[in-house]
Amino acid sequence: MPFVKPFSVLLLASFTPFVMASENRQHSSHEHGVGQLDVAQEGAEFQIALTSPAVNIFGFEHAPHDQEDREMVKTRLAELEKGGMLFVFPKGADCRLEDVHVATSLAGHETHEKHEHEDHEKHDHEKHEHTDHEDDESAHSDVMASWHFDCAHPEAVGRIDVKLFEHFPQTEHLRVQWVIGNKQGAAELSSKNAVLQF
Numbered sequence: 001m002p003f004v005k006p007f008s009v010l011l012l013a014s015f016t017p018f019v020m021a022s023e024n025r026q027h028s029s030h031e032h033g034v035g036q037l038d039v040a041q042e043g044a045e046f047q048i049a050l051t052s053p054a055v056n057i058f059g060f061e062h063a064p065h066d067q068e069d070r071e072m073v074k075t076r077l078a079e080l081e082k083g084g085m086l087f088v089f090p091k092g093a094d095c096r097l098e099d100v101h102v103a104t105s106l107a108g109h110e111t112h113e114k115h116e117h118e119d120h121e122k123h124d125h126e127k128h129e130h131t132d133h134e135d136d137e138s139a140h141s142d143v144m145a146s147w148h149f150d151c152a153h154p155e156a157v158g159r160i161d162v163k164l165f166e167h168f169p170q171t172e173h174l175r176v177q178w179v180i181g182n183k184q185g186a187a188e189l190s191s192k193n194a195v196l197q198f
Contacts, residue, residue: 033172083147088161094152
């Protein structure tokens with residue numbers, strides 16, 4: 001993930017053997033309702049990275065068809081940027097959101113426009129447009145997001161309340177991998193169990 005800070009790349013690499021057994025299952029599958037969350041800490045810095053099917057975030061995975069779809073993408077992307085609302089650290093840790101990166105193919109997708117000059121060209125274009133539309137509907141799209149927090153008292157971070165389920169209710173489960181200090185672990189979160197404990 002190009003938007004992950006260097007310290008997180010190195011830190012996550014340190015527990016590569018820990019995730020090798022489940023890597024194929026988690027990254028080769030595209031399971032609606034399920035996302036992958038990675039949490040890493042080094043010193044005062046915490047990095048949280050999400051990989052999720054676009055349908056969990058926007059309610060659809062096809063390229064935006066109309067203005068309503070485009071507004072939905074814009075609104076949900078803005079919500080993802082509010083990391084302080086999505087991940088709640090203990091007050092005593094005094095954590096601040098420093099940086100956010102969000103990437104999805106849906107954000108920059110332009111809808112097709114018709115260019116009709118004569119009946120033959122119109123017919124060929126409509127056939128092409130219909131095929132493209134079918135491809136859009138069947139294609140899988142993902143969202144990748146990264147949040148970088150800086151905490152004045154990182155030793156006070158024993159848990160993180162994950163509010164993604166409240167903001168994106170089509171996200172049903174999150175498979176979590178984490179490295180905090182010299183500890184590492186895995187968890188599965190849901191709307192009924194949305195607190196990540198270290």
